[in-house]
Amino acid sequence: MIRRPGLRARVTAGFAVGALGASTVVGVLSYQLTERFLLAEREASAVRAVAQDARIVAAGLDAEPPDALAALSSLDTGPNRRALIRRDGRWYSSKADTANTIEDIPVELVGLAEQGRPAIQRVRVAGTPAMVVAMPLSGDTYLYEVDFMRELDRSLKVLALVLTMVAAVTTGAGALLGSWAARRVLRPLTSIADAAREIAAGDHSTRLDPAAEPELERLTTSFNLMVDQLSRRMERDRRFAADVSHELRSPLQTLANAASVLARRRAHLDQRTATAAALLAEEVARFQVLVTDLIELSRSDRHADRAAVDVPALARRLCQARGLPPDLVGTAPATDAIWQVDRRRIEQILANLLDNAQRHGGGVVAVRLARRDGAYLIQVDDDGPGVSPDDREAIFDRFVRGRSGARGDGDGTGLGLALVAQHAEAHGGRAGVADRPGGGARFEVVLPRVPS
Amino acid sequence: MVAVLVIEDDDRIRLSLTLALEDEGYTVHAAATAEEGLLRQRREPADTVLVDLMLPGIDGFECIRELRRADDVPIVVVSARDDTHDIVAALEAGADDYVVKPVATKELTARLRALRRRARAAGAGPRATLIGELEIRPQAGEVLLRGQPLALTRTEFRLLCELAEHAGQVLSRQQLLERVWEYDFGDERLVDVHVGRLRHKLEDDPGAPARLVTVRGLGYKLQR
Numbered sequence: 001m002i003r004r005p006g007l008r009a010r011v012t013a014g015f016a017v018g019a020l021g022a023s024t025v026v027g028v029l030s031y032q033l034t035e036r037f038l039l040a041e042r043e044a045s046a047v048r049a050v051a052q053d054a055r056i057v058a059a060g061l062d063a064e065p066p067d068a069l070a071a072l073s074s075l076d077t078g079p080n081r082r083a084l085i086r087r088d089g090r091w092y093s094s095k096a097d098t099a100n101t102i103e104d105i106p107v108e109l110v111g112l113a114e115q116g117r118p119a120i121q122r123v124r125v126a127g128t129p130a131m132v133v134a135m136p137l138s139g140d141t142y143l144y145e146v147d148f149m150r151e152l153d154r155s156l157k158v159l160a161l162v163l164t165m166v167a168a169v170t171t172g173a174g175a176l177l178g179s180w181a182a183r184r185v186l187r188p189l190t191s192i193a194d195a196a197r198e199i200a201a202g203d204h205s206t207r208l209d210p211a212a213e214p215e216l217e218r219l220t221t222s223f224n225l226m227v228d229q230l231s232r233r234m235e236r237d238r239r240f241a242a243d244v245s246h247e248l249r250s251p252l253q254t255l256a257n258a259a260s261v262l263a264r265r266r267a268h269l270d271q272r273t274a275t276a277a278a279l280l281a282e283e284v285a286r287f288q289v290l291v292t293d294l295i296e297l298s299r300s301d302r303h304a305d306r307a308a309v310d311v312p313a314l315a316r317r318l319c320q321a322r323g324l325p326p327d328l329v330g331t332a333p334a335t336d337a338i339w340q341v342d343r344r345r346i347e348q349i350l351a352n353l354l355d356n357a358q359r360h361g362g363g364v365v366a367v368r369l370a371r372r373d374g375a376y377l378i379q380v381d382d383d384g385p386g387v388s389p390d391d392r393e394a395i396f397d398r399f400v401r402g403r404s405g406a407r408g409d410g411d412g413t414g415l416g417l418a419l420v421a422q423h424a425e426a427h428g429g430r431a432g433v434a435d436r437p438g439g440g441a442r443f444e445v446v447l448p449r450v451p452s
Numbered sequence: 453m454v455a456v457l458v459i460e461d462d463d464r465i466r467l468s469l470t471l472a473l474e475d476e477g478y479t480v481h482a483a484a485t486a487e488e489g490l491l492r493q494r495r496e497p498a499d500t501v502l503v504d505l506m507l508p509g510i511d512g513f514e515c516i517r518e519l520r521r522a523d524d525v526p527i528v529v530v531s532a533r534d535d536t537h538d539i540v541a542a543l544e545a546g547a548d549d550y551v552v553k554p555v556a557t558k559e560l561t562a563r564l565r566a567l568r569r570r571a572r573a574a575g576a577g578p579r580a581t582l583i584g585e586l587e588i589r590p591q592a593g594e595v596l597l598r599g600q601p602l603a604l605t606r607t608e609f610r611l612l613c614e615l616a617e618h619a620g621q622v623l624s625r626q627q628l629l630e631r632v633w634e635y636d637f638g639d640e641r642l643v644d645v646h647v648g649r650l651r652h653k654l655e656d657d658p659g660a661p662a663r664l665v666t667v668r669g670l671g672y673k674l675q676r
Contacts, residue, residue, distance in 0.1 A: 249532035250462055252554035257468030260557035264475050288554050308669045310626065317636055338669070343640065
C-alpha cells in the first residue's frame with residue numbers, strides 16, 4: 001500500500017501548485033499584453049515610415065523615364081528595413097540579397113496590395129521575424145517594405161525568460177510559505193500530541209489551555225473533557241479494585257485463621273470431619289492465591305518499577321524453596337548478575353514458571369538466564385509433553401489450563417502464566433513457549449534491558 | 453508465655469486471629485479500637501503488637517506513633533491495604549514489619565518469632581565498638597552519639613549493629629533483609645524506610661547523610 005503523503009507535504013504541494021498556476025497566468029498575460037502593445041507600436045511606426053517613403057518613391061517614379069532603382073536608393077532605410085518595388089509584376093530592390101526576401105513575401109499580401117489596399121503582415125524573412133508593409137502606388141506599382149524586428153524579438157525572448165524565472169521563484173516561495181504555514185498550523189496539534197503522550201505515560205493532571213489557540217478551542221475543550229472523564233473513570237476503577245481487594249482480603253484472613261485452627265485439631269476429629277477440614281484448608285489456601293493473583297492482574301495498567309535485582313540469586317532461592325537443587329539455574333557467560341527489573345514482578349515470573357513446570361510439565365529440567373540482543377532472557381525447561389503449537393498463545397490467557405486440561409488437579413489458579421505475560425509486558429517484553437530440544441516445553445521471557 | 457496485643461476492628465478476624473495465635477502458644481490481648489489497645493498496653497504491656505491500619509477513631513498510623521512514643525515494643529502491621537504509600541507511611545510511623553492480609557498463621561508466627569529473636573539479639577553480641585563519634589554498646593543495647601544516648605527501636609538497633617559489624621563495607625538490601633528481618637526474599641522498602649529512620653536519629657543533616665551512606669545500585673554502608 002502506498003502511504004498517503006503527510007498533511008504538511010500536501011499543504012506545501014498545494015501552495016506550490018497554486019503559486020505556479022498564479023505566476024503562469026500572470027506571466028502569460030503580461031507577455032501577451034507587452035507583445036501586443038510593442039507590435040502595435042512597431043506597426044504604427046512602420047506604416048508611418050512606409051507612407052513617407054511612398055511619397056518619396058512616387059516622386060522618384062514621376063521622373064521620365066521612371067527609374068525604380070533610383071527611387072529606391074534615395075530612401076534612407078537603415079539596417080533594419082528593406083524597401084522593394086513591384087512594378088508590372090517585376091521586383092526592384094536597392095540591395096543585392098533580395099532574392100530570399102522576395103520569396104518570403106506572402107502571396108496573400110501581394111494579392112491584397114494588388115486589389116489596391118495597403119496591407120501589413122508579420123512574417124519570417126530568412127529566419128528573422130519581420131513585418132511586411134505593402135502600399136499601392138500609382139498604376140501597377142507597389143511599394144513593399146520589410147521591417148526586421150531583431151531587437152524587438154530579442155526583448156520579447158528576454159521578457160519570456162524573466163517571466164519564466166519569476167514563475168519558478170514564485171513556485172519555490174509558495175512551497176516554502178506552504179511548509180511554514182503548515183508547520184505553524186500544526187504546532188498547536190503538536191502540543192496536543194505531547195499532552196496525549198504525557199497522559200498515556202500516566203500523568204493524568206495534564207490539561208490543555210483553551211485560550212492558547214482560540215481557533216482550536218473546541219478541540220482543546222473536548223480533549224480536556226475526555227481526559228477529565230477518563231481520569232475520573234480510572235480513579236473510580238482503581239478505588240473499586242481497592243475496595244474489592246479489601247472486601248475479599250478481610251474474610252479470607254478469617255478463613256485462613258479458622259482453617260489453621262481446624263488443621264491443628266485434625267487428629268481429634270473423626271474421619272469425615274477431618275477430610276472436610278482438610279478440603280476446607282486446601283481450598284482456602286488456593287482461594288488466597290487466586291485472590292492475590294486476581295488483584296495483581298487487575299493492576300495491569302501499572303508500569304514496571306525497575307531497580308537493581310540479583311536475579312540469579314533470586315532464581316536459586318526460589319528453586320530451593322520448591323525443593324529443587326539450586327544448580328538447576330544456569331547463567332550464560334557475559335550475563336550481568338544484577339538486572340534492572342521490577343523486583344516483585346521478576347519474582348512472580350520466576351516463581352510462576354517454576355510452579356507451572358512442576359505442576360503441568362513433569363518437573364523443572366533447567367533454568368537459564370542470559371542476555372540476547374540487548375534484552376534479558378529467562379528460559380525454564382520442563383520434562384512434560386510440551387505445548388501444541390495451537391495452544392501456544394492461548395496458554396498465556398487467564399484461566400486457561402495447559403496440557404493436563406483437567407480442573408482440580410492441584411492448587412494452580414489458572415492465572416500464573418497470565419501474570420507472567422502481564423509482568424513481561426509491563427517491562428515492555430514478552431513471554432512465549434516453544435519445544436525444548438529433546439522433548440518437553442521451553443518457556444521463555446524476554447525483558448528489554450535499560451541502562452542502570 | 454509471649455503476649456501479643458491484637459488491635460483489629462473486624463470482630464471475626466480478631467476472634468479467628470486470637471484462636472489461631474493461642475493455638476501457637478501465644479497469650480492474646482485483643483482490642484477492637486486503637487484507644488482500647490493503647491489503654492491495654494499501658495496497663496498490661498504485651499511483648500509484640502499486631503495492628504490493623506483502618507480503625508475507627510484513632511487510625512493505625514496514629515496508633516503506631518502513640519505506641520512508639522511509649523517504648524520500643526515490636527510492631528507488625530497486618531493490613532488489607534497494600535499500597536506502597538500506606539506501607540511506607542506505616543513503617544515511617546514506627547512499625548518494624550508489615551504483612552498484607554490474608555496472611556497464613558504459619559507465616560505470621562514466623563514473623564513474630566523473628567521479631568522476638570531480634571529483640572533478644574539486641575542484648576547479646578560483640579563488645580562495644582566506636583565508629584567516629586558513634587559508640588555502639590551491644591551488650592547494654594545502647595548507642596551513644598557524642599556521648600548522648602540515642603533512642604532506637606530494636607529493629608533500628610539490629611540494623612545499626614549489622615552495618616557497624618561491617619563498617620566500611622557495602623551491605624545490599626537483600627543481605628540486610630536476611631540478617632535483620634530474617635527474610636529469604638522480602639520487600640526492600642522495609643530496609644529503605646528503616647535506614648531513613650536511623651538517619652534521622654544519627655545524622656546531623658538526614659538529607660545529606662555523612663555516616664550512613666547509600667551506595668547507588670548496591671546498598672548501604674556505615675562510614676568508618
